[in-house]
Amino acid sequence: MKLYQIKELSTKDLKHSLKDSMEALQNYRFQHSTGQLENYKAMKTTKRDIARMLTVLKQREKEEKNTDK
Numbered sequence: 001m002k003l004y005q006i007k008e009l010s011t012k013d014l015k016h017s018l019k020d021s022m023e024a025l026q027n028y029r030f031q032h033s034t035g036q037l038e039n040y041k042a043m044k045t046t047k048r049d050i051a052r053m054l055t056v057l058k059q060r061e062k063e064e065k066n067t068d069k
Contacts, residue, residue: 001049006056018053021046 001017009017025046031037 001052003052003056006049006052011057011060014053014057018050018057021050021053025050 006014006017025043028037028043028046032040032043037043
């Protein structure tokens with residue numbers, strides 16, 4: 001998922017996508033440990049997507065705090 005796509009999502013949708021990505025990463029890790037993972041690149045891209053989502057969520061939280069003051 002690209003950064004501009006993540007920024008277009010609402011906070012609720014972003015949290016839902018984050019949860020799904022975390023579950024997918026956990027599944028990839030399990031498959032990797034059992035030797036069943038065929039696409040190692042998927043694990044790397046999922047980690048990056050999670051990092052992007054967390055970054056956007058933190059930015060939104062900071063913006064909310066600044067507007068509340």
